[in-house]
Amino acid sequence: MKGTMRAIIKPTAAAGAALATDWPIPQIGPKDLLIKVKAAAICGTDSHIYEWTPYAQSRVKPPTPIGHEFCGEVVEAGAQVENIQVGDMVAGETHIPCGKCLLCTTGQPHICQNMLILGIHTPGVFADYTSLPSVCAWKLPKGFDPEVGALLEPMGVGVHGALLGSLHAMNVAVLGSGPIGALAAATAAACGAKKVMVSDMEDVRLEMAKGLGATHLYNPKRDDVVAEVRKETGGYGADVVLEVTGVPAVMESALKMARKAGRVTFIGLPNNPIVFNDFANDLIYKELKVSGVTGRTMYETWYQVTALIESGKIDPKKVITHRFPLEKYDEGFRAARDRVGGKVLFLPELK
Ligand SMILES: [Zn+2]
Ligand SMILES: [Zn+2]
Incomplete structure (x- = not known):
């Protein structure tokens, strides 16, 4: 897809963030998906990036869109993608494995030796669109609540x-x-x-x-x-x-x-x-x-999370305390930083 979009970006190597209104829509490779973001959540890691702590300084290269916990609708699929189709709702596994190393080839891609993290080493999800390798897409049932979808990653x-x-x-x-x-x-x-x-x-x-x-x-x-x-x-x-x-x-x-x-x-x-x-x-x-423990196993944990939610025994939405449009990014990060509430969501379609 050609064109530009809104994205909360890390503009420079300093504290803070900015909203870009004309950021290029990501171009995808043959094994990737382009996803219209429906809901995204702020993680502690994002606060590190916002505050520009040493953790963030050693990993993130501005300017780049930030954020990694998300859920959205697939609007474009690369030619070699087989497991996911345009129109599917997916949540994002944020550990991007190489598929070739010792860990990946012995069933532990979530701790891949050459692992990249979405929104840290790659462009993030606090935007209208994001790209994701199809191997990192967790397909959701039709009509799945996008807010719950954005919580599957941290819940995992x-x-x-x-x-x-x-x-x-x-x-x-x-x-x-x-x-x-x-x-x-x-x-x-x-x-x-x-x-x-x-x-x-x-x-x-x-x-x-x-x-x-x-x-x-x-x-x-x-x-x-x-x-x-x-x-x-x-x-x-x-x-x-x-x-x-x-x-x-x-x-x-x-x-x-x-x-x-x-x-x-x-x-x-x-x-x-x-x-x-x-x-x-x-x-x-x-x-x-x-x-x-880091991240989620791919994909045993995702099956477990889904089963726990489907059992009705856990309502993950109880941890959501704030919802903001992308424009209110500073308020979102402030709410997350004060650590008094639970999850802070960005909903790109919220007015
Ligand atoms: Zn996270
Ligand atoms: Zn690997």
């Missing part, structure tokens, strides 16, 4: 972390109740966890988790979370701890509140070095099973 991160092991009848602690943490808590509740104990510094975010099935809420401003979790679990500690804050002290507390032989999954990304003061007692002697 929480689901991937939560479902690394069993949750049924288990005591699960979730540290951090932003959208990913709240949806990880929802996953634990939907999968039959006994107690779903959630901590966050913001009470509104705890309420969000409560609405999704959390049974116990803790605010570190008031509560000793490690002590509370131990108390709730007969002194043993949680069977499963999902760490979604990336805050070094909270990451250390995740080990402390896990029971012996428990599972700790790290999802939140730390910006700073982490000190584990008592690694022997907190991890080694406990025989903890510790792992990291």
